[in-house]
Amino acid sequence: MMDVAFLAEQLSLTVRCGGDRLDREVSGGYVGDLLSNVMAGSGSGDVWITCQTHQNIVAVSVLKEHAGIILTQGREPDADTVERASQEGIPILVTGLSGFETAGRIYALMHP
Numbered sequence: 001m002m003d004v005a006f007l008a009e010q011l012s013l014t015v016r017c018g019g020d021r022l023d024r025e026v027s028g029g030y031v032g033d034l035l036s037n038v039m040a041g042s043g044s045g046d047v048w049i050t051c052q053t054h055q056n057i058v059a060v061s062v063l064k065e066h067a068g069i070i071l072t073q074g075r076e077p078d079a080d081t082v083e084r085a086s087q088e089g090i091p092i093l094v095t096g097l098s099g100f101e102t103a104g105r106i107y108a109l110m111h112p
Contacts, residue, residue: 001026074095
């Protein structure tokens, strides 16, 4: 198992909020931007990889008990998203990589 802090270090992710929760274990991942698909397909402990930045991503992550959210393509979370994620204890990290490349790198770390 690995935690969010390990992913942040290995992928050079920038933490936007939830820095005190980076010890959450990551058991898998899910790539998707359609909230209903993420609700149906992701699971507890997943790190969610998306380009969505609005506060509804936090509600989905809380519901699904995600380890954290990674925003791709250099996207930045909206101010209200950061506030909500901080209240709910959900780490949000950002990367300039695409969702495809982010997922591939995480997969390689989980399955050496």
